[in-house]
Amino acid sequence: MVEKLEDLDFEERINKNELLKILKKEARSIHIQDIMKASNFLMEDAKFMPSPERNDYIARFTKAFFTRIKDIKDDQSEYSGDVNPEKLREFLKVQDEQAQNSHNKDELCFHRIARLVSTYTTFIREESIHPVGTRFPGGFTLRYVNGVYLCPVKDKQKDTPSALCRFCVSVQDKIID
Structure with missing residues (x-):
């Protein structure tokens, strides 16, 4: 059995439950x-953000990391289906490139946790990568309405090579277009 994400064989079928075992x-x-x-x-990354947004950003992502790591560990659900191996390979490649460019251990830890959490939300739970309520410049927030994740920056970021937006299940929030 595969023990780590790095050891996945992307030429084979990848079952969601098997991927969850690796994430756990x-x-x-x-x-x-x-x-x-x-x-x-x-905190370092957000040091130039305006104070209210900075504090919200740090608190929201720190809480999301705590919560999602616990969710992964405690998840006893059975998930049907497979993940798209090519999409997962590309997703992990983008994240690995970001981690390799880390400037210190704090940033490396951030990327390690973000990789784990975002893989879980994207490929297992099929939820938005950013937590609902995440605020973006201009005061816009990621929302969940009628079973759909609405992102205020999806269309502007989906073609950015280092952004994970193109993998995210959210759609562009038309209110903001």
């Missing part, structure tokens, strides 16, 4: 110190 194993290796390092990176 990796989630068990995330400790509180790792989440604190990721939070330190968020």
Whole structure:
């Protein structure tokens, strides 16, 4: 059995439940110190944001990391179907490139946790990568309405090579268009 995301064979069928087992194993290796390092990176990354947005950004993502790591560890659901191996390969490649460009251990921890959490939300849960309520410039937020994730920046970011937007299940929020 595959133990790590790096060991996946993208030429074979990848079942959601098998992917979840790998994510659970990796989630068990995330400790509180790792989440604190990721939070330190968020603080540094957001230092030039206006104060209310910065504080919300740091709090929301730190809480999301705690919550999602716990969700992954505790998830006992059975998921039907397979993931698209090519899409997963590309998704992990983008994240690995970002992690390789980390400037310090805090940023590396951030990327490690973000990779795990976003893989879970995107490929297992089929939910938005960003947590509902995430605020974006201009005061716009990611919303969940009638079973659809509405993102205010989807169309503007989906072609950005380093952005994960093209993999996200959210759609452009037409109110903001």
